[in-house]
Amino acid sequence: MADQGGSQHGIARTSRVRTEEQKQLEQEKIRKYRELEEQVRSHVSQNHYTPEVFQLTSRLLKLNPEYYTIWNARRRLLISGLLSKPSAGSSPSRASPSSSPSATTTTPSAASSSSLSTATPPRPASPTAGTSGTTAEADEAKDQESDRDVLKSELNFTIPLLLDSPKCYWIWSYRLWVLNQAIERLPTAVARRIWEEELGLASKMLSKDQRNFHAWGYRRHVVTQLESAELDGSSMAEAEFEYTDKMIRKDLSNFSAWHSRSKIIPRLLDERKADDAARRAFLDKELGLIRDALNVGPEDQSLWYYHRYLMLNLVNFVGHPTIAPAFTQEDRVTYVIREIEDIRELLEDYDDVQLIYEALFDYTLHLCQLEERQPDPEERVELAGWLKKLMVLDPMRSGRWADLERDTGLVAEVAALER
Amino acid sequence: MTDQNVAEEPPLAISAHVQYIQRLDKRRDEYEYWLTEHLRLNGLYWGLTALHLLGHPEAIPRADTIDFVLSCQHENGGFGAAPGHDAHMLSTVSAVQILALLDAFDDLEKRGLGKARVGEYIANLQNKSSGTFAGDEWGEQDTRFLYGAFNALSLLGLLELVDVDKAVEHITQCANFDGGYGVSPGAESHAGQIFTCLAALTIAGKQEYVNKARLGRWLSERQVAGGGLNGRPEKKEDVCYSWWVLSSLQMIGKTNYIDKDKLVGFILRCQDTETGGISDRPGDVVDVWHTLFGLTGLSLLDYPGLEPVDEVYCLPKSTVDRVLGR
Numbered sequence: 001m002a003d004q005g006g007s008q009h010g011i012a013r014t015s016r017v018r019t020e021e022q023k024q025l026e027q028e029k030i031r032k033y034r035e036l037e038e039q040v041r042s043h044v045s046q047n048h049y050t051p052e053v054f055q056l057t058s059r060l061l062k063l064n065p066e067y068y069t070i071w072n073a074r075r076r077l078l079i080s081g082l083l084s085k086p087s088a089g090s091s092p093s094r095a096s097p098s099s100s101p102s103a104t105t106t107t108p109s110a111a112s113s114s115s116l117s118t119a120t121p122p123r124p125a126s127p128t129a130g131t132s133g134t135t136a137e138a139d140e141a142k143d144q145e146s147d148r149d150v151l152k153s154e155l156n157f158t159i160p161l162l163l164d165s166p167k168c169y170w171i172w173s174y175r176l177w178v179l180n181q182a183i184e185r186l187p188t189a190v191a192r193r194i195w196e197e198e199l200g201l202a203s204k205m206l207s208k209d210q211r212n213f214h215a216w217g218y219r220r221h222v223v224t225q226l227e228s229a230e231l232d233g234s235s236m237a238e239a240e241f242e243y244t245d246k247m248i249r250k251d252l253s254n255f256s257a258w259h260s261r262s263k264i265i266p267r268l269l270d271e272r273k274a275d276d277a278a279r280r281a282f283l284d285k286e287l288g289l290i291r292d293a294l295n296v297g298p299e300d301q302s303l304w305y306y307h308r309y310l311m312l313n314l315v316n317f318v319g320h321p322t323i324a325p326a327f328t329q330e331d332r333v334t335y336v337i338r339e340i341e342d343i344r345e346l347l348e349d350y351d352d353v354q355l356i357y358e359a360l361f362d363y364t365l366h367l368c369q370l371e372e373r374q375p376d377p378e379e380r381v382e383l384a385g386w387l388k389k390l391m392v393l394d395p396m397r398s399g400r401w402a403d404l405e406r407d408t409g410l411v412a413e414v415a416a417l418e419r
Numbered sequence: 420m421t422d423q424n425v426a427e428e429p430p431l432a433i434s435a436h437v438q439y440i441q442r443l444d445k446r447r448d449e450y451e452y453w454l455t456e457h458l459r460l461n462g463l464y465w466g467l468t469a470l471h472l473l474g475h476p477e478a479i480p481r482a483d484t485i486d487f488v489l490s491c492q493h494e495n496g497g498f499g500a501a502p503g504h505d506a507h508m509l510s511t512v513s514a515v516q517i518l519a520l521l522d523a524f525d526d527l528e529k530r531g532l533g534k535a536r537v538g539e540y541i542a543n544l545q546n547k548s549s550g551t552f553a554g555d556e557w558g559e560q561d562t563r564f565l566y567g568a569f570n571a572l573s574l575l576g577l578l579e580l581v582d583v584d585k586a587v588e589h590i591t592q593c594a595n596f597d598g599g600y601g602v603s604p605g606a607e608s609h610a611g612q613i614f615t616c617l618a619a620l621t622i623a624g625k626q627e628y629v630n631k632a633r634l635g636r637w638l639s640e641r642q643v644a645g646g647g648l649n650g651r652p653e654k655k656e657d658v659c660y661s662w663w664v665l666s667s668l669q670m671i672g673k674t675n676y677i678d679k680d681k682l683v684g685f686i687l688r689c690q691d692t693e694t695g696g697i698s699d700r701p702g703d704v705v706d707v708w709h710t711l712f713g714l715t716g717l718s719l720l721d722y723p724g725l726e727p728v729d730e731v732y733c734l735p736k737s738t739v740d741r742v743l744g745r
Contacts, residue, residue: 008704009657013691029450037453041503064454068555069505075557173559211654213602213609220605255652259607262596301640301652309596396646397639399675 036060044073049081058157065161071174082150083185084143147185152194154178159201166205172214176221183230192231198222203243210247211256220260237268252293255302262309266321276326283323283335286310291342298346298353307359311339315366329370336367354393357386365408375408384413428687431722432695436710437475439695440466443707444479459501460491464513465711467520471735472714472726476520485523488514489531496536497555508544508554511537512567516734519574519742538577541568550585561602562593566615569622570732574742578622587625590616598633610641610650610663617667618731631671638668639676646681647700657699658689658709661716662733669719669730679720686713 018026040060043053057074061067158175165171179198182191202219205212223240227233241264247257265286269279287310293303313322314332324331340363346356361383368375375383387410391401405411443466446452455462463484470478491498491514497506498514515537518527527534544553545568552564565586572578592604593616599608600616613634620626641648641664647656648664661682668674688701689709696705697713718728729739739745 008706008709009699011704013698013702013704023448026450027448030448030453033450033453045503064457066454067457068507069457069499069503072505072555072557169559169561173554173557176559177557211651213607213651217602217606253653256607259595263605305597305652312596396642396678396681397676399673399677400636400639402675403673 033063036063040070040073044076047080049077051082053077054082061161065165065168065171068170071170075174075177078150078154078181083147083181144186144190148182148190148194151178151182151186155194155197162201162205163208166209166212167214169214172218176218179225183225188230188232192226192233195222195226195231199226206247210251210254213256216256216260235267235271237264237271240264241268252297253300253302255305258302258306258309262306265323269323270321276324279324279326280331283310283313286323287335287339294343294346298350298356301355304355304359307339308362311336311363311366315370332370333367336363336370339363340367352393354390357389357393361386361390361404380410380413383408384410384417388414388417428684429690429692431687431717431724432690432692433473433724435692435695436690436697436714437470437473437478437695439691439705439710440470440707441478442695457500457504459504460488460498460510460513460517461500462707463487464516464520465707467517468734469707469711469714471520471738472718472728474724474726481521481523484517485521485526488517488523489526492531492537494532496532496538496540498537506540506555508541508552508564508567511541512571515571515574516732520734520738522741524575524742534575534577538572538575538580541572542577542580544568545581545586547582547585550582550587550589552586562590562600562612562615562619563602565589566619569619573622574732574739583623587620587623587628590620591628594628594630596633597637598630598635599637607651608637610638610648610660610667613638613667614663617670621670621731626671629671631673635668635671635673635676638664638673642677642682646678646683646685648677648682655700656685658686658697658716659699659712661686662712662719665716665719666730666733674719683717683720683722686716689713 036056036059040053040056043050043056054074054077057070057077060070061074064070155175155178158171158178162168162171162175179195182194186194199219199222202215202222205215206219209215223236225231225233227236241261244257244261244264247254248261265282269282272278274282290303290307290310293300294307297303310323313324314327314335317325317327317332327335340360343356343359343363346353350356364375364379364383368379387401387405387408391398391414394401405414443462463479467476467479467484470476488498490502491500491504491510493499493506495506497508498511499506500510504510518524524534527537541552544555544564545551546553546560549560550565551560551562552568553560554564568581569578569583569586572580589604590600593600593602593606593612595601595608597608599610600613601607601609602612606612617626617629617634620628640652641650641660643649643656645656647658648660649656650660650663665674665677665682668676685701686697689697689699689703690713691698691705694705695710696707697710698705699709714725715728715733718725719730727736728734729736732739
């Protein structure tokens, strides 16, 4: 399975010989860890949902944030104790998980109705039964205030753990669960403020590792929620587009940012209600941006992937949104020819960069596709020359060049170059 | 292999790797052993599959292994990582894979809670409206879980319990312009996620949705100068991508798009030939996860002395052939 938890990445191999003292210290560490683990598990299996047990899970998770069962126990502790019971109006299916977690653990829903009634409710303010309207409202406000504090404290708890283990799936997923509790339990405006702060966390994590796909995914999810009706949201496409701008300017090689940009663009243009002229200007600007980048980094795959994305907008425009849907055939051809000419100029400074030859080859075929024709004899000679160059510069991918040679019917032309 | 490479890299240290895997469960004097209990069933699957590929399937006692696996099962049919750990899709898939490896589905019927209950647990994790799968009752969704579900259910012969078409539709929404797939719609292409999406589509018999030309190109571009493969553009190479990238190339019939000899050399250089195991890059600390994916990579590269691996299920081909009756 694609789970990287627990695997070793980038840690240098060193001699594993330990001194007697180190061995003893390690045994002591193991003893303390197992003792704590045993304590938590025994309490949890007996449904002891108390603040003391909650503290024990904090200690254990700090030692081992990958321990998913303990994150689950913590969720149950919150639902069954520290957080208020869902109010009559709220949907129970949203507030509690749907299926039984295990044979040995009582589900939160079952727990709240029967077996747990004997456990100490650790909540600071528990609702009183049979209260009149205004008291009930006051109670609800109190509940919400307490829930807000509990949830905020949970969010704070995970931050140092995330900074230490930025690729730990379980922490990210727990954090999202807490945030969803905020939507379910708090007034929209309060929940929204909590979610807004998450953008700051996502940015912080991405400033530490700009390619962390957990953090990019988290950011996307947070933005989607902030845009949703559930949080009284509206589109953040402009702000997120600017964010990719900022990240790209910091490091042109950040493909995660280029990718994110490619995903925001169609929506951005729709929301701007961009007319044909605005769309053309937008495409010109993007092509200018990537061309400037390619001038200094023609060996960077990230840049070429984005360039390919822009070119696909020109040649592969049926059935999905593109930047310039109203372009005429002539427009498209003009743009592709201009890109090919610009890339050709790159060769003057960089005549041994494989990606340049690949682009020329690719885009020349794009041009033929647009004009619904086969390459003419002159183009065939050029294509064969570029392919030959690719075979020489990049023998690792010779199988791919052979496929291209066969599929484009250039075998004879390439062979002629070899003589 | 070129002569020059042969001189540089050690041959596959089969017996060291076998001993390394055998020792994994005897390291109870190491703190790390206890910190990784949440991966015990996954680790057993990684180690056992590695042993089968190395031609030493008996190196871990079969009966004890089956007993341990069954001891991890919950009343709801799912498996936890170890006794006392909550049920989760990832450990449930590992349990099914181990039982398949050991030809022990009968034990699951007789002494465990049976195939049907396992299938039910997995099927209940599907979101009926979106087709996606959650890892457990708490709802984290990811294409890893979708693949895991398809993998385990098809081995159990229970794929009909889920809405395959809906799941396939979800995968197509994860596709990107570069031919790759991300962890969810909108996410960047990532070699690990490409494996899960492509393998799920292959199990469903829906490879026609894959843009093979673009995907083949993207995958081939993962090989870096040293011969290793990375998982995304402009990232470092890592042995585990020998599996995610290469198995994907195998599924679309394009393993000739990379330099196989150079990749063999890279994996062999990541071995710890003295105490066994394979690491992410040469000279780093080894672990069982990278050991398995180094070996599955070598197996797909037809390295001599290794059992052939199935590129979709990440199990020996002989196991998958037996279970699926093909």
